[in-house]
Each structure stands twice: as structure tokens, then as C-alpha cells.
Amino acid sequence: MIDLNMYFYGAVGAFGLYIIISAFRVFLGPTVPDRTVGLDTINTLVIASMIGLGAAMWETLFIDIAIVYAILSFVTTLFISKYMEGMEGGEA
Amino acid sequence: MKYEMSRVVRTVTDILVVPIIIFGIYLIIHGHLTPGGGFQGGAVIASSTALLVIAYGSFGKHKKDLSSLESLGLTLFILLALIGMGSTMFYNYISGTGGLFGGTLPSLGINPGYINTGGTITLMNLMVGLEVSAALSLIIWMMSKRSGMMEPEETISPSEEVEK
Amino acid sequence: MTWPIMVILILLSISLIFNALGTIGLHRFPDVYTRLHAATKCTTFGTIFMTFTVMAYSVREYVITEEAKFLNMAVHTLLALVALLVTNPTGAHAIARAAHKMGIKPEKAVRDDLKDSEVN
Amino acid sequence: MRKSIAIVAFLVIFAFLAGAAVEMRPFGEPDQSAMDDHFLGDTQERHQVNNVVTAVLFDYRGLDTLGEATILFSAVSGVLTVLREIKKDEKEEEVATK
Amino acid sequence: MNFDIFVHSPAFILGIPLLFAFLTPLVNRLSEQLRNVVFGIGLVLTAFFVGLMSYQVLTEGSWLYVFGANQPEPQNLLSYFYFRITFVADSFAVLATITISITAVAAGIYSYGFMKDETGLNKFYTLFLLTLAGVNGMVLTGDLFNLFVWFEVTSVASCALVAFRNYRGRSVEAALKYMVLSTVGGLLVLFSIGLMYGQYGVLNYALLTQSISGTFIDKLALGLLVVIFAMKASSAPMHMWAPDAYSEAPGSVTPFIAITSLGSLFVLFRLLFGVIGVNVDPSVSGTLLIILGVLSMIVGVTMALVQTDLKRLIAYLSVSQVGYMMMAVGVGLATLNSADYQNFGTLAMKGGLFHMINDGVYKALLFLSAVAVVHVTDIRSLNKLGGLAHDMPYTTVFFLIGALSIAGIPPLSGFSSKLLIYQSVYLYSPVLAIVALVVSIITLAVVGKAFFNAFLGPDQGLAEKKVPSSMLFGMGLLTVVVIIFTLFPNLIVSEIVSPAVKALVGVMP
Amino acid sequence: MSWESLLLMMPYITVVLLMVIGLFTVLFKKNLIKIIMGITIMQNGANLFLVSLAYRSGEYAPIFTSAESTDMVMPTPHALTLTSIVIGLATTALMLSFTIMIKRHYGSINTEDVRRCKE
Amino acid sequence: MSEIVLIIQFLVLIGLILTALAVVFFKDLISAAIALGASSLLLSLQFFLLRAPDVAIAEAAVGAALTTAIFIFAIKSTERKEGYK
Amino acid sequence: MIDIGIVLEGIWSPIVFILVIILASIVAYWLYRMGNSQYEKTEHSGDPFISGNRPPGDIRKIHVGGDNLFWGLTKALKDYFDPLIEGHTGKLNDYMYWVVVTLAVVLVYIYLVV
Amino acid sequence: MKRGKAFISTFLLALFTYLLLTLAAGQSMVEEAPLSHLLWSLEELVLGISVALIVASLTDHILCRKRNYRMLNPVRWIVMLVYTIPLFIEMAKANFDVAYRVITGKIEPAIVKIDPELKTDLGVTFLANSITLTPGTLTVDVDDEESELYIHWIKVGTDPTENIAGRFVKWIRRFAE
Structure with a gap:
């Protein structure tokens, strides 16, 4: 039987693929909010990968990083949205 | 233009600030046991400041206090290092002496971690955390002041016209 | 294969499926609001299931090994879950509000009360 | 002309860096690790600390951390200096140069 | 506990300015007078510890200061002492720190009068002390990554100083250019540190010297380090930031910014002689230094010839002076492994290092007296200045002494070092000596132009105010030092420069 | 070159690419903020290089809470990288504040305009 | 075991390079800042994979929140579009 | 300590030079004394001598600016000075350009020679 | 006592967060007891309370900005x-x-x-x-x-x-x- 943490590694690999797919929304997304949505998605996926990796590596304390990331990505999202609120015209 | 963000964001900010600060302090004082330390914890605490700044669009009048806090942290840090001059600078003279932060591990190798160890390492973590949180808050404060995203203070004289 | 492992695998696959759906939706939907629907709901849900997986896993490991660090892992994962639940929808709301303030119209929108209220 | 020279120089540097990447020891297999092994073995005994990185950061290489904090301090001083208010009426015109 | 203050002096040279820099904002909340006093105490204490270290090194020999070790002075050097950060207290560091602290004290005293009317002064004094600490750390350290850290401290603090007069657009522009260049340079230095660490697993100079063998990666690291430190030392053709930064910095710290680039030059020599250059065929890096030096000399002096801005003119002159040192020390390095080293290489080294300490002092004098002119008249253009000798007699004398010294007019100190350089470089290649002579003549023409335009001619009544006494005192201090160097060059060479050459070339302690 | 050796080379290749992309930005882009972004990318590259050097395959993080013995990745580059991250933040903040002041004085942040200091 | 870690690293590094390229080629500075944030986010994940938790936390805190924040402040105080007027 | 003797290693001995200066000034004073006795005062004897012509306007107000000195030299060496001055464009990209070009040249040099 | 309630609620939130974070992270108070991993060591408790006090005195005006104490x-x-x-x-x-x-x-x-x-x-x-x-x-x-x-x-x-x-x-x- 494969070790259980192999499943976690596999899941994280899949998340890596999703991250690259979501990154294309950052590249393509016609407006800035679209790119921000892409960034937000990547944030959530990275948090999921970090939690999974923490379990897979048996490194308990790695979960802390996910918490830090969850909070700080929120700050980033707020900053970008605050900037967008003051922007005129949604193009480009 | 309104400088505050929406009501939902403000409420969530109010709720999150205290846990974020606690989390930062946790990272600082457990720096010698778990990943983290003065710098990371300080950055997390500063991000709570950033959260307040961005959600409310204004900042208190604590610039001088923050500046003093920063200097104080660094002064204590370098004094901690200089006290080690009995041997050499940066000598860890507290570790293993048995007093505050001078505890010893019962066993080497894997252990869950004991907070009362580490000597100057723990203290320096605290000092660096003090300095970094104040410093990064000051950077956020100063950069946001010029950006027009914040509520203007009365003392700022906007001279935006271009020299030729 | 014992039942805890089955549970863990099922939770893990749910997490994978929903994250995949969110990622696909990010590309299939036409405008920012609908993309936000996909991104927020699906990825949050998927990540919640990831935390459930890890919590189940760490509880299982704790039962087997009786090491305190797995309990610690479960608690920290719970904290991460709470942080996610609070921050993700708020972030989505902030993006949507900013997008609307920028003047991006919802695609194919049937009605727009917010716009009307601003006009009046 | 100038731009093409710049591109050529840029490519030369690229080539050298890539050469270094090829020549570098294989990833994940350091051959010289006496210093790090010494730190790993010495930390718990000497400092009673679990996190080796913190021990390196604050004790073995404490001076680096002091320098790091100093840089942050000087950057904050610099930001406060550069973005401080300008008393416009007195200091706006530049000293006559040319 | 036997606390030997001599042994700890390297740590104090770094620690005292840092401690006082951190204290300055705190003291400023109490009173501004006290802050000035604290600043002065910090400067003087630093100079005092430099004196202590120099005394100890010159009488007892050099030693390694190991940070965080059990006993202050390891008698038998176990290898794991090298794993910690070390400070190298040898004669070369003595030469460097003496140069730095003379300039720092003079510029600090000068600042009291010069900066009186500015706002945000506590930050100014803080940054001044931080720059001092950064340069001291840079020349004292014996660890590659620590070198990077102090390098960055120096660049950040000195860039903030350049941009101190934020009401001038040019100042901020110059600071940004300087900052971008030093940050990119610092990153390349960090990259080369990574290359070294990846290969040998150590960061200490002494340990690296034993293991470097001259592989492809070593060559890459050598190239990166040479170019970046030469850039920071304002060598042509990467000198363009230097005139901007020197001329736009607040006048009292201009010599100090120049000293930071001199510090980079010290570090470059230490890296080339002590760590990496000697392991990768020294003649190659010596030739590189000579080429860069000759370029700097020619480009600097000819650009100075066409300048009309007084401070920029002196800035370009300082670029050309850096060329002299690089050329002389390059000759020493190029001949290091041959019999020629005993014939003239060591002489060239002595000339180069003596020129460094000379140059640090008289360039500071020249800058400070030029800044006094600008301070009094608010004019920097040589087209508009004139006749100032009537109103500012002391400044005229100071400027004249500095100008003659930089031009290498015989009785003054600049001549004694230049003579050494001519003599030794002639034996290596006559062309270099001829270039050096011609550059020296053009330098005389340039300073003659500056002196003629600014001080001679009919009195135009440009001087609006008096030169404050603290500024005069600062310049006077430097003049005294220049005169000492003028009167006792043999003493300086035999007591300070020759041991420095030996320490630089010989194995590390 | 086999697939596995490419996998093994990938960190170094990424480091080189990041450094080169950053250098490209600093060399050819004219917007000051873009240049600073390029510098940030270079910093990322240098940090990644140091941490890649620290890795020993299949070993643990240098913390005694979870590792089994001293089979750990090397701690020194981690400390160095922490230092360099802080340095990067400090320099970035300082350069950005310079840029803000330049915009105020010159009305532009294009390097074609920001050239009053010349000759 | 180690192969799958290498493959995950490969994916993350590819994403890192792509986002870094995007930073250079976006004309809109705010988009470039967003891409920079994504880049340092992936860098943090890579540090995580290389078993450097301290560095990963620091990079997450600095790269994700603070650097992006000060870039956004700077863009707001200067101008948004790259290009010569 | 203080070495008065002439050192042939090239270090300048200022004591000797001071003696030479004193000697030279004595000689100069002697020459001055010789010439001064035969000096005749004329109308323009205190005026500056520029190219033999009378200068326009009040000669006390004449001010030679920084551009005027060495104007002939820079004009004559136009081909050298003009590219040099144009090279100092003040653009940040050009500063970086020089660093990168030097770096490339140095790297190639080191690679080829060693 | 105007700040009393605000102080107490901030203090409780801070303490709760801290204790949750350090749950089972320290050494156990009672050796060899069942489920003793779940407890906190004395040092952690003292530190947690002092940290919570400091944070509460600094930030009580933020959490209870609207003077709404229903959640107590x-x-x-x-x-x-x-x-x-x-x-x-x-x-x-x-x-x-x-x-x-x-x-x-x-x-x-x-x-x-x-x-x-x-x-x-x-x-x-x-x-x-x-x-x-x-x-x-x-x-x-x-x-x-x-x-x-x-x-x-x-x-x-x-x-x-x-x-x-x-x-x-x-x-x-x-x-x-």
C-alpha cells in the first residue's frame, strides 16, 4: 500500500497544476478586478497546498505558514480593491 | 472620495486585528522553538497596522511613539549584544544559567520545546520584533500619507504642481 | 484499506474536485462577478475540505502514535479554517464592490438596483 | 547601436550565469557542509534551543542580524527623511547651478 | 573576567556609532542640544576606539575578533572559530579606519554649522552615524555575507543622506540613481556569495582562501565582485553616479559619501589580495585594476576640465584620484607572483595605499571648502562666482592647500604619494607613468581654473553671510592633518602604510 | 539531457532566469517603478538561489521539534536569506519613496525625463 | 517519493517564471504589481517545499502583504500606466 | 623617529624641500632687488595685460567665467570631448548599461585569459 | 470603568487565541496523565495572560469600537x-x-x-x-x-x-x- 502522505503529495501536485491554470487568469484577465480574482484564487490554492504539504511532511509547524498566508493575502486583496475603488474607468 | 472601505470590511478588520497581533506575538516569543521569530512576527503585527490603515483610511497620531519604539528596540538589542563583552560581543551569557530564559532542555534531540530556554536568543527575538513591527508600521504610515488613499491631515501641504 | 483511510481519501477527492471546478469556472465565466462566484465558493469549499482531510488525518495519527504534535496540527488547521472562512468572502466582497465602483457592468445583467440607486 | 551592444552584453552575462548553473554542484547534494553540520550539532547543547535557524540568526551570526535591523532602521529613517514635509515658501527654488 | 578594552576595540568601532545612532531619535525627544552633544560624543568615541585599535595593532600585531566566542582572544585557532563572524584587526584595517574617522570627525563638526537651518536634523545625525558604522563594518569584517550586510547599510544610509534635501529634485534623482545601482550591485554580490557558499560551504575569508581553486564559478564570482566594488568605488566607466551623488548631497556629508566609495575600494583590495584574486592568477586581476584605473584617471580629469559646477568639478577630480590608487595597487597585484614585486611592486603598493589615506583627507578638505563657498553664496556655477578671496580669506587658504595637494604640487602631501606612484609604475610600464604625469598636470589646470574662478578677480560682493566657526574648525582640522602628512611622509609610510601593505599581501592572521 | 536531470537542474535554471529577467527590466524598461519591480525579481532570484543551496534531498527542516536526528537541511543559508529578504524590503521601500518624490518634483517617472543631473 | 516532490517543485517554478515574465511585459503597473504578488506567493511555496519554514513565513509576510502594499501606494502616488507621454 | 636624510625610495623629504624653498626665495628676492632699482613707472603699469590690446569697458569689472577658461583647449579637442560629454546622458538606463557592458567585458576577459 | 467591558472582551479574545495557538504545544503540566497533552505548561499560561493584558490595554478601542457587548x-x-x-x-x-x-x-x-x-x-x-x-x-x-x-x-x-x-x-x- 502506498504511504498515506503520497496521496497528499499527489493532491498538492494537482493544486500546482490548478495554480498554473489560475495564473492564466492573471495574465489574460481583461480588467484589473479579473486579475485580482485570479490572485485570490491562487492565494486560496496555495493555502490548501501548504496545509496538505504540512500534513504530508509531518511537519506540524508548517501549518502556521498557512495561517500567516491566509491573513496576509486578505490584506493584499484589500489593498488592491482599495486602489481599484479610486480608479476611473474599468478598461485595461 | 470616501476614505473608508465598506462596513463589512471594517467589521472584519476590527475582529481580526486582535488575533493577528496575538499571532504575531506568538511567532515572536516561540521563535526559538517553532518557525518564526522577531522579524516574521514583527511583519505580521505590522500587517495588522496595514489592515487598519486600509480599512479606515486614517492613522492615529502615534508617529513619534512608533519611532521611539523602534529606536528603543534596537538600542536594547545592541545593549544585549554589548553586555556579552565579558567574553565577546554577541556571546550568549544567559543560556544555561538557570534563571529567566536560562533553562536547560531535559533531553537533547527531539523535544516538544520549552519556552524558558534560549538565553539572549529569546530576548533578542523580542527586541527585533519590537523594532520590526514599529519600523514596518512606520513605512506603511509614511507611504500611505503621500498616496491620496488616506484621509488628508491638515498639516500636509499638497504641492503637486510640476517644476519646470 | 481501513475506514479512516477511506474517509480521508473521500474528503481529499472532494477537495480536489471542487478546486478543479473553481479553476475551470474562473476561465469559463464571462465577467468578473461570475468569476468571483466560481473562485470564492468553489475554492473556499475545496480548501475547507482540505482542512477537514488534514484534521482527520492528524486525529488518526494522534490515535496511532499519541504524539502531541498531531493534536497541535489539528488545532492549527482549525485556526487556518477559521481564518479562511472569515477572510475569503470578505475579500470577494471587497473585489466585487471595487469592480462595481470602477464602473464594470455585470455581463448580460437583467437588472441593476445598485446602479439605479446611484443615479437617483 | 548602443542598444545592440547592450543586448550583446546582456546575452554574455546570461551565458555566464547559465554556465554557472550548469557547472554548479547537483541540486540537493552539498559536498561541503562542515559549517552547517557544526551548527546543527552544537545548537541544542550550547543554546538549549530547538530552532537552529534562530540560533544561527541570533547567535552564530548575530552581527548579520544587527546589520539587518540597522538596514531596516536606516531605511525607515530614509523614508521619514525623504517624505517629510517641504516648507515650500523657504526652500522651493533650487540653488542656482547653471 | 579580564576585560581588555584594546582587544574589544574592533567591536566598539562598530558598536559605538550604531548605539549612538539608535539613541539619537530617543534623545531628540528630550532636547535638541543634547542630541547634538550625543552625536559629537559618538563620533569622538569612535575615533578614540580607532586610536586604541591602531595602537594595539601597530605595537602588538594583528588579531581576529570572533563574535560570540567564549574567550575574547583565541590563542590556538580552532577551525570552528572561523565559522562565526570575525573581524580582522590588522594594519590594513587600521589604515582604512583612520582615514574614515578623520573625515568623519571633520565632517561631523562641519555639519553643526552647515545644517543649522534644515528640518529633520535628528534623522540626519542618525544616518550620518549609520553610514559611519556601515563603512567601518565593511572594512573590518572578515566574512563575506557580513560584508554584504555592511555594504547595504552603507548604501541605504548614504543614499538617504544624499536625498536629505528633499526639496531639491536633483538630490532625490541622484539618490535614486545611486540607490538603484548599489542595490543591483548588492544583489550581484549576494549572488556571487551564493556561488562561493555553494561550492565551499564556508563564508570566512581565511577559510575561502584555503579552498578556492579557480574554477569557472570562481572566475564568475571574481568578475562580479571586481566590477561591483569598482562601481561602488566610482571607477570609470561606471563612475556616472558619483558626480551626481557627490554634488547633490548636503555639503557637509559630501566627503563622507566620497569616503564610502573609498571604503569600497579598501574592500576591493582586501578581496583581491586576501580572498579570491590571488587564487585566480593575480596578474589578470592586476591588469584589470590597471585598465580601470587608467580609464578613471583620464575620464575623470577630462570631464572635470569642462565642468562649470564647482562641486561636480571636484567630484570628477575624485574619480580621477581613485584611478591613481587602482593603477598603483594594480601594478602591485600584477607583479605579486614575480620577482618584480620586490623590485617595484611593493613600492607601488605603498604609493597606492599612501595615496588613499592622503586622498581621503585632502579631498575632504577640498569638498568642505568648496561647500563653504556654496553655503555662503548660494551659487555653484563657476561662471557666476568670483572674488571671494576678499570675503573668505580662511576658506581661500584651505581651498588652496587642498587644491595644491590634489594636484601634487611638491611640498604638499599629494606629491609624496604621487612620486612613489610615478617611480614604481615607470618601472612596470613607462606609458602608465606618463599618463599619470599628464593627468596630474591637467588636475593642476582644473583646480587652477576652480580657484581662479571662485576666489580671484574683483570683489563682487557675493558673500551674503559669514562662514560659521564650526565649519572653519572642521576645515582647519583637515588642514592640520594635511600639513602633518606633508611634513612627515616618511613617518606615515613607515609606521602605517608599510605594515598595511604587509598585512594586505601576506596571509590573513 | 534526460527528463530527470532537467528536474534536478530546474531550481538553478529558475534562479538564472529570474536574475536575467530582473536585469533585463533594469536595463531596458524606462519606468522607474518597473525598474524597481525588476530589482524585486532579482532579489527573489538571489533568495531562491540561497535556499536552493541549503536543500539536502529528503531531509528535515532545521527544527528539532519534528526531525528525527540531525538529518536536516542546512541552516546557514536560511539565516542569510532571512537577512536578505529584510534588506530587500528596506531598499524597495526607500527606492519607492524616492520615486514618489521624483514624481512630485519632475511630474514624471520616466527615465527619459529624470535626467537633470547630467554631464 | 523524491520524484513527486521534484515534479511539484517543477510546476511551482514554472509558475514563478511565468509570473516574473508577466511582471515585465504588463504595461499596466497595477497588473504588474498583482503579478509580482503572485510571484512572491509562489516563491514562498517553493521555500516551503525546500523545507525552509522560517524563510517561507518571512517571504509570505514581506512579499505578499508589505511589498505589494507599498508598491500600490507608490503607484497610487505616481502614475498607473507605463509608457512615455 | 623623524627621518631627515634623503630617502632614495621615492618618498619626498619635505625638510629638504623647505630648505630648497628658502634658498629659492632668497635667490628670487635677490633678483627682485636687482630689477627693482631700474624700474620706471608709466601710465598703464598697474593694469592687467591681455593680448596687448586695451580691454573694453572698466577693467575692474571684467570677470572670467568657468566656460571661458580652457575654451580653446576644449574647442581644439572637440572630437574627444563631445562624445565624452554626450556619453554622460544622466539616464538611469545608461548608467546600468555601462555597468552591464563592463561586467560582460570583464567576464569575457577573465574567462579567456585565465 | 468606561473601558472595563471593552478591556475584558479584548482580553478574553486575546487569551483565547493565544491558548488555542499553544494548545498541546508546551510540556504537560501533569506528567503521565491521560490526555495531558491537551494542557498548557505554567510558563505558557503566565505568558499568555500577560501578553493578553498588554494587547488588551493597547487595542481595546479597536475591537469594541461600537460599544457593543452582546457577544460576551x-x-x-x-x-x-x-x-x-x-x-x-x-x-x-x-x-x-x-x-x-x-x-x-x-x-x-x-x-x-x-x-x-x-x-x-x-x-x-x-x-x-x-x-x-x-x-x-x-x-x-x-x-x-x-x-x-x-x-x-x-x-x-x-x-x-x-x-x-x-x-x-x-x-x-x-x-x-
């Missing part, structure tokens, strides 16, 4: 925990809904206004976040004075207030008002 009541916390169950069910539904729309692409979006008539900030926040997490709806804007919410609805229907918010409002009234 433990019953409300229990109701809030129970509320997560219907919320979770709705979230599951939401995801199948989005999955359906991702696959078919059938959307008919609109921004509608609803008025749940909640009074407190906390209630509005909870409602907005719950709405964001549930099927086909996304909070776009919130009125500052009233509790009117503007919702982006992916498949527009009738009677928005009841259809969108009706399920949550009565729950939220129970613990937040």
Missing part, C-alpha cells in the same frame, strides 16, 4: 456554532449549483437589493459573508447607515429578500442582535 454572552457563541451547520449545508448546495453553471454556462445575472433589517454591524457582516458563500449570490455593496445589501444574483428570481437572506436572517438575529 456565551449562549450566543453556542448559537453561532450551531449556525455553522445550516451554513455548511447551504455551502454544499452552492457548490453543486456553481458546478452546474460551470458545466452548462446557464447564467442570468442581476444585482438586486435586499433589506434584511438587521441593526448591528456584526449581523450585517455575518449575513454578507454567508450570502457570499451560498448559492448563486455575492454581496456587492452594503449601505453604511441602513442594512441594505446589494447582491449579485447569478440566476435572477422573484422575492429576493426571502429567497436569498430568509434562511439566515433568523439565525443571525438570534446571536448577533
